[in-house]
Structures are given as structure tokens and as C-alpha cells.
Amino acid sequence: MRLGLDIGGTKTDAVAVAASGTIVARVRLATGWGPDAVVQTVLDAVTAVRAEADAEGIASVGIGIPGQIEPGSGRVEHAVNLGVERLDLVAAVAPLLGVPVRVDNDVKAAALGAAALRAETGSMGYLNLGTGIAAAIVSDGALWRGARGSAGEIGHLSVDPSGPRCRCGQRGCIEAFAGGGAVASRWARPGALPIRDIFDAADAGDAAAVVLRSQIAYGVAAGIRVLVLTADVDAVVLGGGLTGLGKRLRTEVAAQLDASARESAFLRSLHLAERVEMLPAGAPAAALGAALLGAEAIDEREAVPHG
Template identity: 60%
Template sequence: MRVGLDIGGTKTDAVAVTDDGALLHRLRLVTGSGPEAVVDTAVEAVRRLSTALAVPITSFASVGVGIPGLIVPGTGRVAHAVNLDVEELELGSILESRLGVPVTVENDVKAAALGAWQLLDGSGTMAYLNLGTGVAAGIVRDGVLWRGSSGIAGEVGHLSVDPLGDRCSCGQRGCVETMAAGGAVGTAWGGTAALPVLELFDHADAGDARAIALRKRLGHGAAAAIRILTLTVDADDIVLGGGLTALGERLLVVIREALAESATGSRFVASLQLEQRVRLVPSGSPVAAVGAALVGRGESSHG
């Protein structure tokens, strides 16, 4: 049995799986803020899984953790996990000492990519495009996660597609993230709703011109990311996950419309058949937590 933890800004999704990824138990906890609280949340999640399965913690072969931020390859060190109020944390080594089992730490989107591959029966090359507060992707080829030389492979959110566009948090202008990230879209829309992007879509459906324009811009931003992933890694499947996918088919329709529009003026883009490559992660699927568990399977220590 292996444990996978998806540590997010508000909740931690925890699973126990068999060595081939079959789900044995799943639970969720509220994630604490700050380094100490993040560690305590992870330990508590593993403890509750062991209790639910009536086995000691040391019977788990490994614990894998998917977490936002930069993960230094081979170290288990987390840096700049802003939503968790963590600037730097030796998460892998601390958890290993607390739990007594091998721990692997991976970026949450990359872990989710591996989970999507497993749960959606991936083949060839799959790209997992996360449309959440930010935009990023994870790439899996023949079941193996591709991290790149420094772990930033898939950071398509910070590719500039409009050099004269809005300023991005990374300092560039016109990044994909300024168009398609939930945070940027919500800020551009404003409003008072708890879920501003949902409110934007509702207003667009009602004919609000500004909402329609912002929704279209979101679709074009996501479509740009899909083209980038296709033209760089030629992904057979591009799976959409992240918070914005709670919109379901409403989001997919907007993205497919943008893809179709780009294909209309280019026989080359049309030949890529982008619309047929894109699908959504099933609602509620624990792809990130399962992927974290599978990352643990492939490493002997926090790497």
C-alpha cells in the first residue's frame, strides 16, 4: 500500500492505493497555513488513513506528496508555496523523520498529470493542463513523468502569447496565465461573488457584453496553451483539470470554440485536430492524490 497526499491551499486530499494505483481509501482534511501546519496536516492525514485501514503507518511502502510551489529535484524541498504561506520547507526529510517511511515530494500539477495517466488509461504522451488560480501543465510519456532538467517542464502559463498584453505576476506581459488563470480572470471581472468565474459565465450566458468578451479571452488563452503543448510535445491527449473545470462542459465548449476559430484560418492548425485531443478530468476524480502516491512508487526517497 502507498499513500498519496494532494496538499492544496484550502484542503488536503489523501488516498491509500495499491501498488498499481487502485484506490483503497480516500479522505479530506482542511490544510493549515504555514510550514508547521502543513507538516502537521500531512502527518494527520497519514495517521487517519492508517486508522481507517487498521494498519500501522510503517506498513505503507511510501508516502508521496503533491504540493504547489517549486520542488528542488532530488531533495524533497518546497520553495515559494505562496498559497500555503511557505517560503521554504524541507518537507520530504521532515515527514520521513515523523512517519518512519520513505517520502517523495513533487509539484502538485506534475503529480496530477501522473494520476490522470493512471486513472484515465493513458497511452503515448499525455499532457495535463491545470486551469486553476494559475495555469501550468504536467507531461507524461509512456507512464513516465517528464520534469525537465530543472523541474519546470510544462510551465506553459508563463509563455507570453501577447507581448503587449497585461502584466503577469512573473514580470512578463501577455502570458497565457493573464488570459486563462482563474485568479486573473476573476480580478478582471470583479464582482462580489464567491466564485467570480462562475458569475462571469452566468452573465455571459445572459448576454452581458463584457462577460462575453472575458469568457472568449479565457477560451483563447486556454486554446493557446493547448496549441503550445501540441506543438512542443505532440501530446496524444490533453486532459483539463483544476478549479475552472468545475464549470464542466460550459468551459469545454468555450475552449473548443477558440480552437475551432484558430483552425479556420490555418490548414496546418486544422490538421492537428486539436479539438479531438482535449477532454476533462471526471468531476471529483482524485488525480493529484493518486498521482502523488504513484510518484512515491517510482522513487526510493524524497526526490
């Protein structure tokens, strides 16, 4: 049994995956704040999902978590939504769990899980639409990380020098157009779900909301074009919190892609709108992907020569 954990800013999603690749148990619990609380969240989640799966033994644990992960290490840095500046998560939990543990960025884990859920060969770009914008690329079931692990980090790619100011200091970044945090800041109206409020207000004819809705769709469409034009992936799968808008978001994005295709025979030939898919609501992609990453830790341990 392989366990996978997706540690989010408020909730942690945990799954148990059988050797066949089938998810046999799933639990969700609140994520603690700060390094010690995050470690305890991992231990609690492992205990809970093992109990749900009625599993006496586990082979590995994989963890997807926000922040920067030093390649090949279990060290998490700048996970600001968790109150973590620096934490060696593997060193903290592996001795207590007694099994191989792998930690990776949550978007990369989600990309791997999304590819597994699609159950199709070929290449896939995963575009995560949340507070920020990030992407990852999977080819034939394996993450493509690039030379230094930064493949897919397209959120701070500027697509309009006269666009909105981004927190990185540039103007017109994809994240400035479509990132939930940046858009909510420009909306500047109270509400628990500002992006949904924007779409609702736009439907009601609010001029400012119409502009923001168009900008969100423009940013998402730009991310899709970047993934196809740089990696020529077979499909781009949209995931993250903004996809809770479902068809409402997809319709706006398709309109942006179609508009650019009308102006360019080359873009028409790429059939971009037809290559876009949306992760089903509630799909445990990140937790499943984390479990698959954890299984890699088993392979690495067994590859180490002894003697």
C-alpha cells in the first residue's frame, strides 16, 4: 500500500493506493499552521488513511506540498501559506513512519496524478489555476523537470508589457492576469469566493467584473498557448481552485483561444481549444500523484548497492 498526501493551505487530502494503482481509501483533515503543525498533520493523515484502508503495512509515503523543494531532497522552503520558511520534512517524518518518504511540489504531484487519472499515453501539460499560476509537464507517465527542475514555471512569464502589475515586479505576467490572488486584489470587494463573485457580477452586467473575467480568460489562454508552443503537449489539463467554475471558465477560455485562432492560420492549425481538458471536480490528482512519487523512493532505495 502506497500513501499519498496533498498538503494544502487549509486542508490535507490523503489517499491509499493499492499495488494495482487503485485508490482504496481517502481522507481529508485540516492542515496545521507552522513547521511543527505541518509535521503533525502528516503523521495524523498517515494514521487516518491507514485506518480507513485497514492497512497493517505501508510501502511508502509521498507528499505534495506548496513551496520550493530542493531537487532530490525533502527540504521545503518558502511555503508561506503553511507558515513554513524552511523545513526538512523527510528528516522529520521518515524516522517516525519507518518507510521511504518522498516530498515534491504540489503542482508537480498534481500533474503526475492528473496524467494517471487520464490513463492515456503521450504528453500532457498541467496548468494549475489557484492563488498563483504554475504548470508541469508529463510525458508517457513521467514528469519532465528540465535541466534544473524549473520546466513549466510559466506564471511569471510576461505576455503583455502594458498589462497589470505583478507581485514579481513585471507587468502582464500570466499570474497577474489569472492568478486568484492578483485578481482578488484588483477586485477589492469583500467576499469568500472573489473569483466566483467576479463571474456572477459579470453575468449581471458589472463593467469592472466583465473586464476582470476577460483578463482571467486571457491569462489562462496564454498559459495554454505557452505549453503547446513550447512543449507541443497532446493535451493541456486545467486544475486548481479556479476550475470550480467549470463550464463558465472553460467557455470564456475557449472564446479567447478561438479569437486568437481567427487571426492566425498557424494557431488555427494547432486546434488549441480541442486540446484543453478540465480536471473533474474533487479529483484527488495531487494526492494520487504524491503516492506515485513516493513509490519512486522505494525504487531509489532498492537501487542503492549494499556490501
